[in-house]
Amino acid sequence: MAQHPLIAKFQQAGQGQVFAFFDRLSADEQARLLSEAAEIDLEEIARLTRTLLAKGAAAGVDLTGLEPARYEALPKNGGDAAAWAKAKAAGEEALRAGRVAAFTVAGGQGTRLGYNGPKGTFPVTPLKQKPLFQVFAEKIRAAGTRYGRPLHWFIMTSHQNHEATESFFTEHAFFGLDHGRVHFFRQGRMPAVTFDGKIMLESPGRLAMSPDGHGGSLRALERSGSLDLMEREGIDTLSYFQVDNPLVRCIDPAFIGWHRLRRSEMSSKMVPKAFPEEKVGHFCEQNGRLVVIEYSDMPLAMQREKDAAGHLRYIAGSIAIHVLDREFVRRMAGHLHATAGAAAASTDTLPFHRADKKIPTVTANGQPVKPEKPNGVKFEMFVFDALPFAKNPVVIETARENDFSPVKNAEGVDSPETCRKDQLRQFARWLIANGAAVEVDATGLPPTTMEVSPLFGYDEDSFAEAWKKLSPKPAVREGLYLE
Template structure:
């Protein structure tokens, strides 16, 4: 047993003793005032805490000062397979497509969706994946991705097993939603769930923060926790039994993501890579995406919050951004690589985030914080921190309009409205390519609502056969 972690079978006295040994016995300050069920809840929660990990994170991460572990001042450009321009580049792209399609047909590819987030910012109390993103018809993010996978199954005649990562906050609701929707027709036996771990939040003094008298303040361990979750849940073994050796990784809030993109798969396989990434050109230097490059000779991603403004604004002679390659959380991952990252313990580093955390004080009453005051630390891991550990990797540029429309904010950029607008723009371009006339406004945007299911067309195919008649201004196109 890990020296700093308890098992659920330990008696309450042992739970309290270990907490005291690590200077965290304040979590039981209100023990005598709790009901029996509250005591059981608290004891179970505390028994799951890895006290040694929390001690180490406070000493080695929280107290660390100076520049980030990855010093952005040492960032250097790294090779990117750009959008094909020359005939040679187009030929290589076509070669990659063929390699990727063969891997898909041979059943080597699986899907890995990260969906641990809640829809709080969007006014949704449940999992973000349940958010309705359909421009016309009601369609959740989960359904949109499921329809893409169903369409890919039909195209390539492969199972495309799907792993969905949840969190403590979203797990039960996500499973219930999939059951309610009959797994979107995919078949329950082709979908598996894994749950990322949560870590306690601590105060600036290293002491565990209490959400209430009977519960700790907990938070998910970041999207990097997906690497541990998929391993610990047994999902890697399940994928291997299905013949899957490579995973298409994506996040739930990106409505445009091209799941299992054969060109991306092909580039990854042709390079013998263990982890590969898609990037797109940043909108501007302020965009909140990390940038990819070499740091001390190793491929890495510098998080946007760690990139100083003067570096972020650097330009090339042609006036474009020097650090243009934005990391958009679309990856290819080898199953064997994920196994290696978990051998002998979880390998990814933890990052600290100072936050204003709602908690109770020593008197058991809510702590009142001043505006802007940060009273605690949360720890998380990032998926892209696995890049330096990969023996080989490729970075592939993609077009934002084809692959990246995240929903992060309630309004403005990266919002439901902007995501629906990008979906509509993409579908309009497909219809025009198929010979249809799409009415447009003075600014060039479609003057109609369009909603095309991936089951109808996943990349613009078959739309020429649609009998939709004239598309009227302000009208709806549903296919």
């Protein structure tokens, strides 16, 4: 075997098995394997093997000293209306000054929806069947028009869907956005390893690689040069949301304002949990730090605890909507990089989590193997794990019906059907609030299929302004489309 410097490096690290079949591969296959291997930080893999795979390393989550997190309640639920108004004004000022950008985590495929393609290309609106990306693009475009400053939009793809995502935007002329302000970059990847830390092959010429989790978005922002671009453009505030939630207020001035007025490095939205066992993370405080405890890590007895008034104690559900300070992202990404090979990682390090999985691989003679039980480990990071390191973190309440109706499953809960109905309920609420006659059922669902483009109105305020200007007012009927 020709001793390529990278092969020598892997052999010295005890990972020579990666190149076991190298001499059998074509020149193209050899180049691809070397390219994949070059993505790997061997010192980081060694550290993760020590910290996550060693005997006793996979201990459960520490729940000592856990308390429900404090949050800013909505005015309708007892929050300070004047403070909310002040926050909204501060957010609008930042938007007018061009200090805010949108950031979508969009690495997923539509597999669980029975859809072949990047999840962001999945059609989601009730009447026009607009794809998720178009919904966000129109919201971002409308906010740019409203505040007089076009926004930059950063989109994190994956190796699996990067080309398809870029092509989709090109085919649709970037949905009217300035393509120079839409920035695509790939999520990082991590190799799968055996339970003793050996990097696995998916085939003789391919590593078993997978995305490094939504927490990897922080270092992907840094590695891609996005943070430097933001700095050059005078952007210091990043509005983070995931690609599966068309109801999200991508650009929410009140949320941005709370974040900025509190000099927060990372802020989050919560919704009150619908029921104790709802499968969302819980915002909690632990030793003076804000943390998110996953539903799978919190005992059911704790999830069901009530306070003196009979309300759930752990009420604040995490819905993956955040605002991030640019330099905080840089600091976290820097620590991720700087501590990758350290014997003792800095305390400001976004942790990796281990997930034991069935990983397709090859035998010692290169034959494919599809395991029937977990045979290895994937490493991933969660973005909410940055919260304990953030100065002055803020959690604000949001109304579920205004901000959260994800499309995750083909049917049932969080499906295209439930999301379609939630969009229709939102359009009906806006119309009714502005004096339109709309028939709805007990859940607020209208019998008519209609749609409001974000270019007409993307929240209560922008809709009210646009509706006021309409003369005559259109009747609410089947097929009504406002743009």
